[in-house]
Amino acid sequence: MNTGNLFAALPRDLYEETFEHLAGRGEVLIERIVSTGQCTPVGDWYDQDGPEWVALLAGEARLGFDDGSTLTLRPGDYADIPAHCRHRVEWTAPDTETIWLAVHY
């Protein structure tokens, strides 16, 4: 059985945002994302065919949506992002690891 800890074994190379596959099958993907100040390049958007449920477990981040609204996420905060809801990561805390749990379903 695959086991682990969401707060452990953080990637050493924090220059890049890291995406780690934890579980999934078919179109379902459960992943941990670790950010350290990265954000989505200006003008780029995530526009996904399926919904994404995302929770922030550590750190802090701000999502932006193409209607101009934003959503600040602190530990424990989650959002269920519908398919084709264009969004981007506007900001992540520069001085700590921000740990996300994302479920694409």
Next chain:
Amino acid sequence: MNTGNLFAALPRDLYEETFEHLAGRGEVLIERIVSTGQCTPVGDWYDQDGPEWVALLAGEARLGFDDGSTLTLRPGDYADIPAHCRHRVEWTAPDTETIWLAVHY
């Protein structure tokens, strides 16, 4: 967009274990479970048609499997339980809320 916080709005009635649907579609279900000392009745087993990825976010718990093995979970610990892997919750901390995030997929 449905948003919330995994550590907030804990159920007031903690006599029963509570299961809250957070997101999902089709066979995918993302839920928060809050336990306060409850466990699976002796002799009962979870035996599920699909896999379940479960993470413990607060508190402490111990899972038992029908090969006699156990797995203690502390905050951040996760396990990807295969379909038809018979398991039960042997113990949850009696003096605090144990918060689980479960993804049935």
